[in-house]
Amino acid sequence: MSVFSRRQFLKLSASSALTADVLANEQPRNTGLVIDDGFLAHKISDAHPESPARYQAIKQHLLAENLHKQLRLISPTVDAETWLTKIHSVEHVNNIKTHQPTTYQQALLATSGVLSAIDAVCMGNVTNAFCASRPPGHHAKNTGQEEGFCYFNHVAIGARYAQQHYQLKKILIIDWDYHHGNGTEWAFYSDPSVLYFSTHDMFAYPGTGLPERTGEAKGKGFNINVHLGCGATDHDIISVFRDRLLPVADDFKPDLVMISAGFDSRKDDLLGCHDISDKGFFELTEMVKTIAQGHAGGKIVSVLEGGYNIEGNANAVIAHIKALMS
Numbered sequence: 036m037s038v039f040s041r042r043q044f045l046k047l048s049a050s051s052a053l054t055a056d057v058l059a060n061e062q063p064r065n066t067g068l069v070i071d072d073g074f075l076a077h078k079i080s081d082a083h084p085e086s087p088a089r090y091q092a093i094k095q096h097l098l099a100e101n102l103h104k105q106l107r108l109i110s111p112t113v114d115a116e117t118w119l120t121k122i123h124s125v126e127h128v129n130n131i132k133t134h135q136p137t138t139y140q141q142a143l144l145a146t147s148g149v150l151s152a153i154d155a156v157c158m159g160n161v162t163n164a165f166c167a168s169r170p171p172g173h174h175a176k177n178t179g180q181e182e183g184f185c186y187f188n189h190v191a192i193g194a195r196y197a198q199q200h201y202q203l204k205k206i207l208i209i210d211w212d213y214h215h216g217n218g219t220e221w222a223f224y225s226d227p228s229v230l231y232f233s234t235h236d237m238f239a240y241p242g243t244g245l246p247e248r249t250g251e252a253k254g255k256g257f258n259i260n261v262h263l264g265c266g267a268t269d270h271d272i273i274s275v276f277r278d279r280l281l282p283v284a285d286d287f288k289p290d291l292v293m294i295s296a297g298f299d300s301r302k303d304d305l306l307g308c309h310d311i312s313d314k315g316f317f318e319l320t321e322m323v324k325t326i327a328q329g330h331a332g333g334k335i336v337s338v339l340e341g342g343y344n345i346e347g348n349a350n351a352v353i354a355h356i357k358a359l360m361s
């Protein structure tokens with residue numbers, strides 16, 4: 036309860052049918068959902084595509100489909116502050132904390148959500164979990180400022196948390212966001228204990244993600260970049276998952292699978308030009324589940340990254356959660 040005071044938390048919980056439901060929600064459920072109206076707060080500017088409306092639409096769709104009653108709702112309660120520097124420099128963290136103190140708390144809440152999801156999965160309360168958190172994280176490095184709408188790399192921090200807090204040795208991070216997760220590649224480029232697999236358009240922001248970038252030193256071979264150009268379809272990305280991801284995942288044998296679940300690779304996105312359908316994301320999720328069930332006891336922690344068509348993003352999230360639950 037470090038990010039928000041107890042009073043703030045209760046106020047948020049009381050204001051939200053979703054967060055309130057967690058209190059009365061004790062029966063076993065296989066899929067967890069990290070949700071908190073604190074994820075509404077962050078706003079870069081009025082017309083910015085990484086907007087609170089993204090979270091609002093996801094919540095509305097969950098309620099409309101009554102899905103929240105079939106999920107174990109998880110609040111972001113882990114004290115994440117000390118874990119930020121497992122990935123980021125003290126200078127980076129302090130720069131954001133000093134110059135953007137409100138944003139700092141909002142980004143920290145998202146990190147806390149991911150660590151809370153890892154707790155739920157690793158303690159066996161759920162098999163898998165999705166974090167409907169924002170701001171996103173996979174572009175965050177150590178520049179002391181926002182990069183690509185990101186401040187802290189929640190998934191990378193989560194991977195270290197799983198390794199150090201739960202002694203899980205090998206983490207597979209799958210990133211299907213339209214953009215390359217340059218922050219995640221940077222964090223683990225020489226580390227063979229984290230396999231990073233990304234599909235993205237390498238000609239888009241941030242201009243990284245070349246296939247020849249495969250890792251260095253002991254991490255050689257543990258960074259896999261797959262370029263998918265504009266117009267990439269369900270068939271294209273599913274083929275890549277089947278032909279490239281499944282064999283390396285079977286060799287790697289992860290103890291936990293994490294997803295950088297960006298839905299700006301969905302059709303009709305404002306910033307992306309891939310053409311993935313909601314059904315496509317359902318099938319990708321099923322493939323990731325097969326990997327997790329084969330090696331990691333089914334353990335998946337999935338984290339929202341991009342996705343800027345408000346309705347489209349919410350629809351893709353719902354399809355993804357339904358596949359996690361199935």
Ligand SMILES: [Zn+2]
Binds near residue numbers: 212213341342
């Ligand atoms: Zn993106």
